[in-house]
Amino acid sequence: MQFETLPGFREFYPDACARRNHVFGRWRQVARAFNFLEYDAPVLEPLELYIEKSGEEIVGQLFNFEDRGGRAVALRPEMTPSLARLIGAKANSLKRPVKWFNIGEHYRYERPQKGRLRAFYQFNVDIFGEPGPSADAELIALLCQTLQSFGLNSEDFKVRLSDRDLWLLMLAAEGLDASGSAAVLGIIDKLERTERGTIIEKLAVILGDAAEKFLGRIEAAIAIRTFSELRSYIECLPLEGDLASQAQARISDWQQLLRHLEAAGAGDFVQIDLGIVRGLAYYTGFVFEAFEASGEGRALAGGGRYDALIKKLGGPDMPAVGFAMGDVTLMDLLDSRGRMPAYVQRPDFIVIIGGEAERDAALGDAAQLRSVGYQVEYPLKSQGFGKQFKAANQSGARLALIYGEDELSRGLVKVRDLASGHELEIGRDQLLQRAPSLLEGGFENETE
RNA sequence: GUGGUAGUAGCUCAGUUGGUUAGAGCACUGGUUUGUGGUACCAGGGGUCGCGGGUUCGAGUCCCGUUUACCACCCCA
Structure with missing residues (x-):
């Protein structure tokens, strides 16, 4: 019986594992640089947890089953x-802001295709307990620095930045209520990949004859790329009273966010683009997605603010903002940009053993080198x-250690630099002490 | 869930209008070789030609089904 890997799952042979670990290493390194703490959680959860957050429809996209206890x-x-x-259970005792990250495998029962598998790794980064735009800025800056840490620059990727609160204000100004706004946001989310006629038909269900003019105003908003355009757009919205002051506050949030991003060195990467609204309804404020610079392909990362979700899932009222980055799209991009280093895993020392009589001595020395961390084969x-x-x-x-009858009889070992061919005999008792300088390549001058 | 393209050795591929026992390069293993250089020489292992059925005297080759992969759609937390 020949078994095959399940569809959408991957095997990691050593080369692939090294690539994966390279990605994990950078993720972890940048998260730690921003002083985020690593956490972990179960891979298997009650199905209900996901239904509660996303609705019954999610079940069709999950690997789910009943366990032996009927759960x-x-x-x-x-x-x-x-x-x-996790946050909800300890919310009251956690020092805020809570800055946490995780690297873990996730599973979705979907048809595999470019940039999407059924098992994939995600880098999840979140901040809880800070409602202001400085938290959004911290996360977006971390996102940019993560991608930069792989050698990607502003020619390679952009972070498109949008704001669901602002959309809700704009749609309120159009006279839409909450459910109408939600429906329109759903349409905006798919705007790029829907034909204009279809869009107008869908909008007409909500807005009637005004659909086409309305779409024009949406398109004008999506075309906004600078803060000054954005500010005047917001200021011209026909809003009154509470809504008007919310709009003013939003302008100042945007200003703060952009200033922080600029100051944190992420300015070159961030692009105002209200065309991003993100599919899921639980996002509440700023939302963003990172893309390959041409805009092609699937998002490299996506996230935003979800201030209401912790409470919805049974926790306290706790503002939150987070993003997730997948390994599949990222590695595709790194490959296409030649930014995936060809990791060669090689030992520091390789031992050459003349015969069985010399084996014990060789193994003894190898064990010593290994015990202090050298890679020895x-x-x-x-x-x-x-x-x-x-x-x-x-x-x-790097180096070969040669244990021949002749060397051992004199208490020596011959060290050969495999790159240069230089050889040197040293006392076996000096091996540990001299290993660092030998590996540094500092023995050409000592060649006999 | 829908559609397109493809599947021959670990990898990259060849395989004639359907005709003997399916090949090459690379990789791997052993030897030449118990003292020295990556690309030497010799040998070897490894294939139910994705799987199942059909047509045929005969199928890697033609037909049908199926599965997997890739790509696109749906969806995308």
């Missing part, structure tokens, strides 16, 4: 509900010198 469970398709539970079976030297060269090791 309906699902592999996690995202981290946010678990995180909301030796042949598990007896082989001729010729084969061993060939293997040593192919291994990519």
